[in-house]
Amino acid sequence: MIETGVHILIRDATELDLGAIIAIDAQISGIEKTAYWQDAYAEYQRHKVNRVFLVATADDQVLGFIMGEIRAWEFGSEPCGWVFAIGVLENHKLTGIGARLLDDLCRHFKQNGVNKVRTMTAKQDNELLSFFRSQGLMAGPYLQLEKDLSD
Amino acid sequence: MKLQRATLLGLYAVLELADQPEQQLSRTEIADKFQLSSNHLSKVMRELGKAGLVEAVRGVGGGYRFSGNAKRTTLMDVISLFESFKPDSPDMREPGKHTEVGKALDMVMEEINETTRATLNSISINTLLMLKNKIAKGDTREE
Numbered sequence: 001m002i003e004t005g006v007h008i009l010i011r012d013a014t015e016l017d018l019g020a021i022i023a024i025d026a027q028i029s030g031i032e033k034t035a036y037w038q039d040a041y042a043e044y045q046r047h048k049v050n051r052v053f054l055v056a057t058a059d060d061q062v063l064g065f066i067m068g069e070i071r072a073w074e075f076g077s078e079p080c081g082w083v084f085a086i087g088v089l090e091n092h093k094l095t096g097i098g099a100r101l102l103d104d105l106c107r108h109f110k111q112n113g114v115n116k117v118r119t120m121t122a123k124q125d126n127e128l129l130s131f132f133r134s135q136g137l138m139a140g141p142y143l144q145l146e147k148d149l150s151d
Numbered sequence: 152m153k154l155q156r157a158t159l160l161g162l163y164a165v166l167e168l169a170d171q172p173e174q175q176l177s178r179t180e181i182a183d184k185f186q187l188s189s190n191h192l193s194k195v196m197r198e199l200g201k202a203g204l205v206e207a208v209r210g211v212g213g214g215y216r217f218s219g220n221a222k223r224t225t226l227m228d229v230i231s232l233f234e235s236f237k238p239d240s241p242d243m244r245e246p247g248k249h250t251e252v253g254k255a256l257d258m259v260m261e262e263i264n265e266t267t268r269a270t271l272n273s274i275s276i277n278t279l280l281m282l283k284n285k286i287a288k289g290d291t292r293e294e
Contacts, residue, residue, distance in 0.1 A: 123269035129269060129273035130272075130278070133275070134278045136285075
């Protein structure tokens, strides 16, 4: 847990943060996705205007991360900011770090001309759904559909 | 989806008390606000009390106060005190349920129910009160 008064810094992610980001994501998802995060970071480097990759740190320790991007006209949607991934170390959850990360991401989106943020979560991921709900996100106008291709 | 009367009373009572956690409200005060029968509320308050969501305060100026955790208690926690919201197991005795059409319809209905359960499970008392405050400020734009 963060002690009261500990300064949380939100800053752009660097390559040196990748190990901690991969570890936090693995702690949450149970899967270590090294190649995915390396690709995600490379993409972030290539599209820095539209893509945002932030970390929350205290005393140089990465406690959480968020990644998002401004995308236009996919699924017929007007330009909006998407939150692709967010994660906070298990023992630092419910301390406001996720909210700070989301606030900073949304600020970036607004500064770059979009007024809507969207995300997608598993229906069963109650913790993440509750987090986004607590930050004011509500069901949007799109329905996600899928089909099992082995049918 | 339509909630049963007792469920709605339970939600109104919990939300009203959680919105003013330092205050005690009488059953009549809650009933008056939502134009409900105070008698109907009494059984509901007992259920909420048993679940640890409200506590009765005795004496002059007594009433009820919220005793749960508004960040951790979800709408589903309150609803499930009054009605079952588990996945439906289709009653094969109902007409048409044993047919392929009946089974396909059940699949679609369950898809709707699954979304409803996920929504109710993800909205805490605190989150709903934030939404209420937003409405009170006149911000009723569709998100």
